[in-house]
Amino acid sequence: MAVAPSIEPTQLPTRWSPQEVEAALYQRWLDAGYFTADPASGRPPFCIVIPPPNVTSSLHMGHALEHTLIDALTRRRRMLGDEVLWLPGMDHAGIATQNVVERELAKEGKSRHDLGRERFVERVWQWKAQSGGKILNQMRRLGDGVDWSRERFTMDAGLSRAVQTMFKRLFDDELIYRAERIINWCPRCQTALSDIEVEHSEDAGELISIRYGGGAASVVVATTRAETMLGDTAVAVHPDDERYQHLVGTEIEVPLTGRRVPVVADEHVDPDFGTGAVKVTPAHDPNDFEIGRRHDLPTLTVMDERGAITAHGPFEGLARFEARPAVVAALREDGRIVAEERPYLHSVGHCSRCDTVVEPRLSLQWFVKVEPLAKAAGDAVRDGRTQIHPPELAKRYLDWVDNMHDWCISRQLWWGHRIPVWYGPNSEVVCVGPDEQPPTGDGWQQDPDVLDTWFSSALWPFSALGWPVRTADVQRFYPTHVLVTGYDILFFWVVRMMMFGLYAMNGTAPFHDVILHGLIRDANGKKMSKSQGNVIDPLEWLDHYGADALRYTLARGANPGVDMALAEEWAQGSRNFCNKLWNASRFALINGAALRGAPDRDGLTDADTWIVDRADAVVSDVDELFESFQFGKVCEALYHFVWDEFCDWYLELAKVQLAEGGQRAERTRAVLGHVLDIVLRLLHPVTPFVTETLWTALTARESIVVADWPSATGRVADTGAAQRIIDVRKLVTEIRRFRADQGLKPAQRVAARLLGADTAGLGEHDTAVRVLARLDAPPESFSASTSLEVSLGGGIVIVELDMQGVVDLAAERTRLAKDLAIAEKVLAACDAKLNNPVFAHKAPADVVAKTQARREAAVAEIARVTARLEARPNQ
């Protein structure tokens, strides 16, 4: 059982010091077991699985954002009474992690081959232990309310079993196949890559036009990859291209290799591009591969897995980028062959992990046949079973699933789930399920490759819950409710979870809502990157400003799908807000506020009624905003209420009420406690630490983590009280403005008489207005030296002031002139509308009425200001 620390209000420091208490509070929550889910409880379930961070790195700001949003959602649901499970874990991140560890090895002058597969994998596990620990610590610092008893890793035994089960099932359903295809090959990582692991960029290259054949039977083809001509086995032209009709079906000689290759007619060729003729290299280009299949062309592999040339004497052994100029140089030796060389900007694929130029390569790989799976994934979004926020991104999702290529899932790596397929001595292929023994005997060998890391990630929403075992967790918490992740992995991850979830879980999509947050950028809107040196480490802000300030900053900027620029000032502002909350609470506690339930309406002042009603409204606003995942607006609404309304006005009015003592003060304390209680609970999902500290002090209860989420009192708002408070605020502001214009110091008291306050309904607010505006009661011999008229909702109040001859006429004239100009502008605008005959017909009645009212107010204002100005000679 957690015990709230007892704090003596008067001992509270004037600043919130997060560093001193956060760790202890977090430990207290863990000890109390608040974050441990119980599948057997009767509560409605609410589950979010963490997007498992890669074990390779520590958490960056994007993670901090993601975790803040997830934590806010889960904390709120917990307070609403749900059985909440936020399941933590990490991803083995196959190629990324292997690369990191290989780089470590390189520092020791070793390669993975020096260690051998087994020892290398051991080494990666060591890395995982070290790096993973850092991540877990960061999550604690952030205050993540995760269920640590359920922590998973994509390579742990259970998840490996899930992977094997899934593979086997897809294999048996013929949704996984092995084929020789042109795939994206990274010559540095020496593995196949899926389409989305390739990043395209516009690179400068050369387009070289080469004459094939000779004399009348020659044709010019163009290429940016001259070295591939060593593997050419045809030239292709469009079937309808009359220029080349006579050549189709003939053979033509390829320069350098001297190979005689057929000229084929193929629809793929664009007759308008270049010369309309294409060299065909089936082994090294995906299009050419297809052409080759259609025309039964041989595939001639001329490059090895490192990208070095394997054939043709003089070029053998050259790396591809050395071979390219070498081939061109050799072609130039015969002056008739190279028809043209020109610079050329074109799109080139790079390995997303190491930036090496990807080489299309013919090889035998495993693929997932995505069509039926992608169809289901599209349908789930189309029919609304899963909703994507923001909806604009749903279109992008659909475009993608509708045009998806088969997914290459085998990787020539060592770190990952080994493909559960065994090959026999007589070309047998056996897929081995998790409960089956692999075949033994001479010549049987397991496939050496591992699976794409996204294969296991795609299973995460159910494998992490225990699938394929029918665990209580799977039954209770699948489908999960919300997925919170960045839009940058919509295709990598979200689509694949949808495909696999729908397939493995009998058509049940893995989540109801997908929230795609934006990317974190630096203050100038630039992407954070290590090479730019503009990365902000969340730990730095945690140390300087505390977890709540960091979380609040991130949540406040979190508009769905929109990137966020982060600057240090934001964190400072959030820290200041936490401190404001701290001091407001401190004030309330010092003055004896305590939680006594919702205050009885009887005997409340206008100020009390107003703030209680406002708190009610904020509760429903925040609920609505949370339900629609508008975190930024949740924060904004609470910020405005706490700072601009509760602190700036209610607390100041409360001071007056407390000074009255007795029953009035007692009720004020109740209202303070009530409103503060609501505010703290509403803020808790975003700023858990400061709210916990203050709430336990206010209520003497166990923990706000398990407090009830606020609900509105359900009573009808008192608009009269609200209007009177608005009037008080306006009156006070106008008087302060006047004082400022007149150059009065804040401390300087001025005697004043308020005329018309009673009829304006502000009779009982006389003291408050005087305190807030620093006005003294008029002495018996009061004589006003100047006056100020303020037009309020309840009527006009005239403030007569004894300025003792210090009236600054010039300042007043300036202000009046400004007021006059504004009023005249408003009048003109209103007249323009009202004089338009169509306006009265077409505009809604309330708009017309409002416009008329505005006009009248402007006219009255002009009259008053003009009178003022006339009464103040320019002397």
Add this chain to the structure above:
RNA sequence: GGGCGCAUAGCUCAGUGGUAGAGCGCUCGCCUUACAAGCGAGAGGUCGCAGGUUCGACCCCUGCUGCGCCCACCA
């Protein structure tokens, strides 16, 4: 090549068919007994450009310009 998004105050961003908003920054004045990480009062915007619809457009439509992102097998 296809698709999408964004252009609003100095900066980062909200916003609604009917008088332009916030935070930070800036100016002036204040240590006013919760808070100087604070208080009070201000300045600052022809809501990218050009048309159109409408009584009325920052908001809806069209085009343009600029920026960004995603997808793509342009040799």
